[in-house]
Amino acid sequence: xxxxxxxxxxxxxxxxxxxxxxxxxxxxxxxxxxxxxxxxxxxxxxxxxxxxxxxxxxxxxxxxxxxxxxxxxxxxxxxxxxxxxxxxxxxxxxxxxxxxxxxxxxxxxxxxxxxxxxxxxxxxxxxxxxxxxxxxxxxxxxxxxxxxxxxxxxxxxxxxxxxxxxxxxxxxxxxxxxxxxxxxxxxxxxxxxxxxxxxxxxxxxxxxxxxxxxxxxxxxxxxxxxxxxxxxxxxxxxxxxxxxxxxxxxxxxxxxxxxxxxxxxxxxxxxxxxxxxxxxxxxxxxxxxxxxxxxxxxxxxxxxxxxxxxxxxxxxxxxxxxxxxxxxxxxxxxxxxxxxxxxxxxxxxxxxxxxxxxxxxxxxxxxxxxxxxxxxxxxxxxxxxxxxxxxxxxxxxxxxxxxxxxxxxxxxxxxxxxxxxxxxxxxxxxxxxxxxxxxxxxxxxxxxxxxxxxxxxxxxxxxxxxxxxxxxxxxxxxxxxxxxxxxxxxxxxxxxxxxxxxxxxxxxxxxxxxxxxxxxxxxxxxxxxxxxxxxxxxxxxxxxxxxxxxx
Ligand code: BGC
Numbered sequence: 001x002x003x004x005x006x007x008x009x010x011x012x013x014x015x016x017x018x019x020x021x022x023x024x025x026x027x028x029x030x031x032x033x034x035x036x037x038x039x040x041x042x043x044x045x046x047x048x049x050x051x052x053x054x055x056x057x058x059x060x061x062x063x064x065x066x067x068x069x070x071x072x073x074x075x076x077x078x079x080x081x082x083x084x085x086x087x088x089x090x091x092x093x094x095x096x097x098x099x100x101x102x103x104x105x106x107x108x109x110x111x112x113x114x115x116x117x118x119x120x121x122x123x124x125x126x127x128x129x130x131x132x133x134x135x136x137x138x139x140x141x142x143x144x145x146x147x148x149x150x151x152x153x154x155x156x157x158x159x160x161x162x163x164x165x166x167x168x169x170x171x172x173x174x175x176x177x178x179x180x181x182x183x184x185x186x187x188x189x190x191x192x193x194x195x196x197x198x199x200x201x202x203x204x205x206x207x208x209x210x211x212x213x214x215x216x217x218x219x220x221x222x223x224x225x226x227x228x229x230x231x232x233x234x235x236x237x238x239x240x241x242x243x244x245x246x247x248x249x250x251x252x253x254x255x256x257x258x259x260x261x262x263x264x265x266x267x268x269x270x271x272x273x274x275x276x277x278x279x280x281x282x283x284x285x286x287x288x289x290x291x292x293x294x295x296x297x298x299x300x301x302x303x304x305x306x307x308x309x310x311x312x313x314x315x316x317x318x319x320x321x322x323x324x325x326x327x328x329x330x331x332x333x334x335x336x337x338x339x340x341x342x343x344x345x346x347x348x349x350x351x352x353x354x355x356x357x358x359x360x361x362x363x364x365x366x367x368x369x370x371x372x373x374x375x376x377x378x379x380x381x382x383x384x385x386x387x388x389x390x391x392x393x394x395x396x397x398x399x400x401x402x403x404x405x406x407x408x409x410x411x412x413x414x415x416x417x418x419x420x421x422x423x424x425x426x427x428x429x430x431x432x433x434x435x436x437x438x439x440x441x442x443x444x445x446x447x448x449x450x451x452x453x454x455x456x457x458x459x460x461x462x463x464x465x466x467x468x469x470x471x472x473x474x475x476x477x478x479x480x481x482x483x484x485x486x487x488x489x490x491x492x493x494x495x496x497x498x499x500x501x502x503x504x505x506x507x508x509x510x511x512x513x514x515x516x517x518x519x520x521x522x523x524x525x526x527x528x529x530x531x532x533x534x535x536x537x538x539x540x541x542x543x544x545x546x547x548x549x550x551x
Pocket of ligand 1: 071074075111176212213254319320
């Protein structure tokens with residue numbers, strides 16, 4: 001225990017996030033304890049044993065503060081409370097303590113690029129005189145033609161980043177939905193308010209924050225209003241402030257950017273501790289579909305080294321669409337053609353589907369993609385439900401199709417809730433191929449050959465080797481491009497990872513000169529291997545096969 005009542009287990013390593021395995025979940029979607037059709041903190045607390053057994057080490061919770069829920073909670077109307085549907089602050093604290101007691105860290109969200117238009121700050125701003133401290137909490141203009149070079153992010157829903165407010169008699173700036181006015185970071189009061197929000201949750205004991213939509217904090221004429229120097233300056237200030245008051249916590253940047261812009265969020269190791277690697281994700285999907293390692297090699301080679309105290313967060317899917325912003329136009333066309341043939345599967349610049357349906361429910365492909373996620377440099381993030389191969393519902397609006405209730409059992413409402421099925425916040429998946437009666441935790445717990453058990457094994461393996469979280473990456477370049485092979489090295493650990501991206505078995509000769517004479521110990525995979533003797537090591541790998549060896 002430390003002074004804040006935090007008990008996060010034996011390791012108080014300040015770089016804990018490098019060895020972490022993150023699990024992203026929505027309180028609303030996990031377990032409903034009071035039969036109102038909506039998950040809550042008491043329900044989530046009941047499922048901590050499940051998460052501990054799965055083996056993940058940190059939970060990332062989507063926003064759970066009071067909100068009119070027009071953007072699933074990313075439209076916050078009170079930063080320092082819990083939405084009554086999810087329980088009380090006391091329930092949150094109990095959940096947090098229970099998670100910490102099991103050695104599970106908890107990461108929450110700071111969504112401060114914008115608020116809900118229902119937030120009292122906005123209500124006050126629109127009624128305050130222009131130029132006043134309260135008015136200046138937001139970004140106003142008499143004309144909607146400022147900052148023309150800023151792109152529109154929610155292209156399917158918005159036509160401008162300005163919206164007219166008849167109360168203020170002025171336009172206000174918004175990068176997302178028009179009901180989400182952007183806060184004005186030029187205001188010292190806003191910058192101070194954000195620090196106070198951070199203090200509130202950190203004092204309670206949370207282990208870190210995902211910084212939502214962080215590239216868009218400032219606006220400057222003549223720029224695209226992303227990644228501005230002022231944003232980095234503020235992040236350095238925030239990091240210093242948090243480090244001084246709450247050491248050992250972690251900031252994770254949501255910056256959907258090319259690698260060279262994303263690494264700017266690490267600063268010189270003095271901004272965010274972590275940042276998502278957005279461009280890698282679609283390239284993993286491209287590589288497995290093209291049966292060619294090129295997209296993965298190309299993007300990793302374009303990824304600059306990061307400061308030693310920093311770490312990428314890598315993922316296959318999350319609560320948003322599979323974003324295709326960080327690919328070329330040709331690559332996007334390809335991704336749409338092969339992964340979203342039905343128009344209904346597309347939204348904004350992306351694809352609203354879960355992992356298993358994207359991969360045609362092909363167990364070997366699902367295993368391979370997860371294995372790659374767990375062996376590329378960075379901390380892996382699992383999206384709730386993907387550990388059992390949950391399906392989606394592309395007929396629900398916005399991104400709701402990938403946010404349906406967790407499937408616990410074959411019981412009513414998939415064991416998620418005792419409410420009338422019509423009262424659930426979203427319907428349970430009943431698509432014949434992914435029906436909750438077939439795809440649920442209970443069924444998979446009882447079957448040692450299930451995806452769930454396979455994932456537990458993968459997670460367990462990852463924990464044995466620091467090289468996976470912290471090691472360097474060195475690609476091998478066998479002539480067969482359908483095979484991806486690389487070393488991960490950290491101190492005296494050397495791991496060799498070999499993956500067949502093809503739907504047919506492949507033969508490959510690996511040049512293992514660098515580790516000649518060592519005996520491979522197979523960690524994961526299914527095959528017989530000759531000892532490493534000569535420079536070239538010939539092996540055959542089955543359909544979508546994956547092997548990793550400790551050398
Ligand atoms: C979140 C989205 C949300 C948007 C606006 C994003 O970065 O991941 O779910 O709609 O921010 O808050």
